Amino acid sequence: MRNKDIIINASERKVKIDKEILDKMYMYKQLRFRDKEAGGILIGREEKNTGNWFIEYATEPYPKDRRGRYYFDRKDKQHIYFYKRLYEENFQIYAYVGEWHTHPEDYPNYSSIDIKGWRNIAEEINDIDKTYFHIIVGRKDIGVWEYIQKIDRALRIY
Ligand SMILES: [Zn+2]
Numbered sequence: 001m002r003n004k005d006i007i008i009n010a011s012e013r014k015v016k017i018d019k020e021i022l023d024k025m026y027m028y029k030q031l032r033f034r035d036k037e038a039g040g041i042l043i044g045r046e047e048k049n050t051g052n053w054f055i056e057y058a059t060e061p062y063p064k065d066r067r068g069r070y071y072f073d074r075k076d077k078q079h080i081y082f083y084k085r086l087y088e089e090n091f092q093i094y095a096y097v098g099e100w101h102t103h104p105e106d107y108p109n110y111s112s113i114d115i116k117g118w119r120n121i122a123e124e125i126n127d128i129d130k131t132y133f134h135i136i137v138g139r140k141d142i143g144v145w146e147y148i149q150k151i152d153r154a155l156r157i158y
Helices: 019-026 078-089 112-125
Strands: 006-010 013-017 039-047 052-058 066-068 071-073 095-102 132-137 142-148 153-156
Touching (some): 006 142, 019 052, 112 132, 112 142
Parallel strands (some): 095 132
8 A cells, every 4th residue: 555645734834744653553544344443653853944834754563552342542652762762863843743553443533532542642742833733634534633733632633
């Protein structure tokens, strides 16, 4: 399966999602009844002079994550270790961007648990100006949301 990069025009800046991570996430589409939700974290970098974002890495489920048909709970510390390693090895240009997970529905929407999770992450990081992008992978399409802590809302950008 080959995908193209996704380039989103979101409020005066662009968000590019690399095809490599789309390929990776699409492997976990819940196409069969027994498929469990999958997920991980998204890692990217901001181009400082334009404000454009490049989402270039995504972690995949690790053994200690909790997974069921209708839930994914990112419990394994290896997601964060992966990010920290990348951050240290690349002159600290990479940032934690957000979360991705799958849903067993064709066209995904976030659940009340999802928005609570996104809110909790922003509260934990505690940086009001930080940008967050979250992806949900459905069976036929993906959704991308920008979570804005100032207004406590997730705006769909794709
Ligand atoms: Zn969800």
